[in-house]
Amino acid sequence: MECIFCKIAKGESKSNLVYQDETAVAFPDINPKAPVHLLIIPRKHIESVADLAEDEEKLMGHLVSIANKLAQEQGISETGYRLVINCGPHGGQIVAHLHIHLLGGRQMGKLG
Ligand code: AMP
Ligand code: ZN
Numbered sequence: 001m002e003c004i005f006c007k008i009a010k011g012e013s014k015s016n017l018v019y020q021d022e023t024a025v026a027f028p029d030i031n032p033k034a035p036v037h038l039l040i041i042p043r044k045h046i047e048s049v050a051d052l053a054e055d056e057e058k059l060m061g062h063l064v065s066i067a068n069k070l071a072q073e074q075g076i077s078e079t080g081y082r083l084v085i086n087c088g089p090h091g092g093q094i095v096a097h098l099h100i101h102l103l104g105g106r107q108m109g110k111l112g
Pocket of ligand 1: 004015028029030031032039085086092093094095096
């Protein structure tokens, strides 16, 4: 079964891309947990941060830059936001394609 986030990145599954370039795309989370909840992903299928190769450090930095830009566009850079990367079962990762959650527009709770 093909990865849902790969399908979104390829335009094979319907999603409203809010950002796209050669290496990454971003789109709204289907089940938003905050007024702003976007997912930023690499086009390349990397299962999780634990699977990042050393030469993919730059790619990870690029994803964070995109998240910052999107936060500005969404008008939440002043009030603040949270970037979340879940990794593996205990990390609560459901979709096995590396993604950064951009959450904002409300006060976040303490991590627990
Ligand atoms: P995680 O628990 O970090 O793996 O988060 C996966 C996230 O992907 C969840 O917040 C889901 O709501 C979201 N999600 C799953 N399928 C889709 C989809 N087809 N389009 C957008 N978001 C999705
Ligand atoms: Zn994938």
